[in-house]
Amino acid sequence: MAVKIKDGIYWVGSVDWEVREFHGYETSKGSSYNSYLIVDEENVLIDSAKHYMFEELMEGISSVIDPMDIDYIVVNHAEKDHSGCIDKIVKLSGAKVITNEKGKEHLELQFNTEDWEFIIVDTGDEINIGKRTLKFIKTPMLHWPDNMITYCIEDKILFSNDAFGQHVATSERFDYEVETIEEIFEDAKEYFANILLPYKMLIPNAINAVKGLDIDYICPSHGLIWKEKIEEILNRYMKWSSGECKNKAVIAYDSMYGSTKKMAHAIGSGLSDEGVEVKIYNISGTPMNTIMKEILDAKYILIGSPTLNSNVYPPVAMFLAYMEGLKPADGKIAVAFGSYGWMEMATEIIKKSFEKLNFKVVDDECLKCRFVPKEEYIKKCYEFGKKLSEIEN
Template sequence: MNPIELSKNVYWVGAIDWMTRDFHGYSTDRGTTYNAYLIIDEKVTLIDTVKEGYRRELMNRIRNIIDPKKIDYLVVNHVEMDHSGVLPDVIREVEPEKVICSKMGHKALMKHFHEADWPYHVVTPGEEMSLGEKTLSFVETRMLHWPDSMFTYLKEDQILFSSDAFGEHLASSERFDDEVNQDVLMYEATKYYANILTLYSPLVKKLIKQVQDMHLPIKMIAPDHGVIWRKNPGKILEAYSRWCVNEGNGKALVIYDSMWHSTEMMAKSIAAGLLDKGINYKLVNLQVNHRSNVMCDVLEASAIILGCPTLNNGMLPRMAGFLMYMRGLRPTNKIGAAFGSFGWSGEAVKLMNTAMKEMNFTLVHKGLKVQYVPEHGHLEECVELGHAVGQALLDMKEGKDIEAVI
C-alpha cells in the first residue's frame, strides 16, 4: 500500500486493478489502474479519486503520507465513474474546503451524485490557484473524452495531470514509463487511443496546438490510467500528434469473417495481390481477434479491406458488430474495399461499402462477391482487387489524388 513519490511532496496514491478484462466492450487483457495524486503543501490537494471498490486502497495510501482529514482541496479532472465512483465517500470522510472542477464538471457532478451542498469551486481555463509553495492551473479539455474533462498543471514541478488523455489500460507494479517494457507500453497506449480517442482526433489536434501555444514546460505527464511519463513525455505527445491526423503507415488490413472458408479463400487471394504490389498487409479473422485489438491496427493502417459472407440478407454478427463499433470511432483517411461470398442474395458487400462510405473511406473498388465457393477465375479477380488497393496505396505515398470508384 505504499504511495509513490513523483517529485518532492507529490505522490501517486491510486489503485491497481489486476482483474478487469472488459472496459465498455474494450478488452483490457492487462488490467488497468485508477490513478490519483496527492500534493502536500499549505493546501493539501488530492487530484482525482478511484473506481468504487478501491476506496480502501486509495485511503490507505493517503494515510501512509498524511491524515486524509488534512486534505483541503479535491480536484475532479473527470467525472466518469472509474475516477469518481468513491467521491461521495471521500468527501464525507475528508470534508474538503473545495471541490474543484470545470464548468461542465460541475454539471456532471450534479447529474451523477445530486449533491448541491458540496463546496464546489468552478475554475475557468487558465485560472491559477496557489497551494502555498506550489501553483495549479487548469486547461479545459471538453470532449476528451467527456464534456467535463480538464487537465491540471502543477507549475513548479512541471507535471501535467492529464485525466484520461495519454493513458493506457495497464496494471503494473511499476509506476513510470521507463520501468516497463516499451513495446507493451506503446501497444497499450496505441490501443487506448484507438478505442477511446479516435473519434475526438480533431479535438486532440487542437488541444496539442493549444498546449504548445501555452509554452508549458512539461517534465512529466501523469494520466488517470496506466504509467506516468517521466523519462520521455515527448514520446506520447509525438504519438498523439501523429494519431490525431490519422497518418497511416502505408499498410493494409484485410479484416474478414467466414462461414465455410469461401470468404477466407478470397481474403488470402486479395492478400496475394497486395503483396504483388509490395504492400505489407495483415490478415485479421474476426473469429479470433477482439474488435478493440483490431481497432489498434485500424488506427495505423492506410487501407481497410472488409470481407464477409451474406447471412439472412445481411452480414455475419461479428462483422456487423465490428462495423458498428468502428463507425462509432470514425477513423478517417482510409482507402477501402469490400468482398464476400453468398448463397442466394449477396447483400453483405453492399452493406460494407455503405458503412465505409459513411466513414468517408475512399473506395477504390466496387466490391467483389462470389456465389458459394470461388473458382480459380474468381480468385484471380480477388488478386486484382488486391492490386487495385495496392496501387492506390502507392499513389497515396507519392502524393497523388485517389479517386473513389463508388
C-alpha cells in the first residue's frame, strides 16, 4: 500500500524480501524498489520496479489513483530494477516518459518504444505539473551515463535515484522510524562501496549541487527515505568519496589446508597489538560486498592465497576481479601473502592487482610460506604485522 510522504506525494514502491543477489552484490537483507507518485493537475510516477514486482507496484498506485490516470513517468535511470515495469505502465496509461538523452537511448535498447512519447530534459530544466514544479539535474556515471535526479521545488523533495540508497527490505519507510540508525548508515556505506565507489571522484560535485537545494526529504530508489539524517548522510558521502582512511586493516584470505589462514591470523595479531583495528575475512565464507565495505576506509589491505595450478585460489581470483572493478582509493598499504607447495605464484598475481589499483605494496620474506608455517614462522608473521603498523601511506 502507498505511504504518504507529504500531501499529494506518496511512496508506492515494492519490498523484495526474498532477493539475495544483485549483480554480484549479496543482498542478505533483501531490498526495495522505491517508486514515488505525485498527485497534481498532472500525475507523475517517478521510476518503477523490477518486472516481477509489477502487481505490487500497481497495488500501491491504485490505493491512491487509477493507474490509467498517470500522465508522466520520470525515468531517472534506465537500469531494469528502476525501469522493469515501465513498458506495461506506458501501455496501460499512455503516459509520457520524461528522461534525458542517454535515458531515452537506454530505454530504446531494452523496450519497444515505437509508440512512446518522450520528453527529453537536461540539467536545470523544469516541468510544471500544476501546483508543483519538477527540476532535473543530470548526474552521469552515478552510476550509469543516464543517471539524473529529480527535485520537487515546492515540496523540497529530492528523488535521488541510486544515490543515498541501501539494499534492505524493511517495513519502515523513513530514517526516523528505525531505532538502530547506525545500522542504516552501515547499509548505506555498503551500498556506496559496492555500487558508487568506482565513480567516487564525481561525488563531491553532486553533493555540492544537492547541498544547494532546500531539502526536506531525500527519496532514494532503494531502502529508507532520509528525513532526520539528511545532513549526516550527505557528510558521510563526502567522507567516503574522499578516500579518507581509518587506522584499520582488512585481511581477506582463502586457504586450502589452513596454512594461509594461520598466516592471516598471525599478521592480524601483530597489527592489532599495535593498536590497528583489524578485520579478518575468509573469502569463501564472506560476501564480497561485506569485505568491500570495510576496505572503503581501511589503511591496510592484505590479501592471502595459496598457490593452485600456478595461480591464486579461485575465490581469491574472483575477489581480486571484483575489487579491481570497484577501484578503491589510491595509496592504500597493500600486502600479498600465502602458502605454496613446489612453486609460489599467488602473491605475485595479487601484487599485480594491487599495482593496477595504485596501492603501496609492502613485501617481506615471511609472506611466502612453503607448506605448513611452523611456530617460528608464525612468530615472523606476527612481527611483520607489528612492523607494518608503522608504515604510513
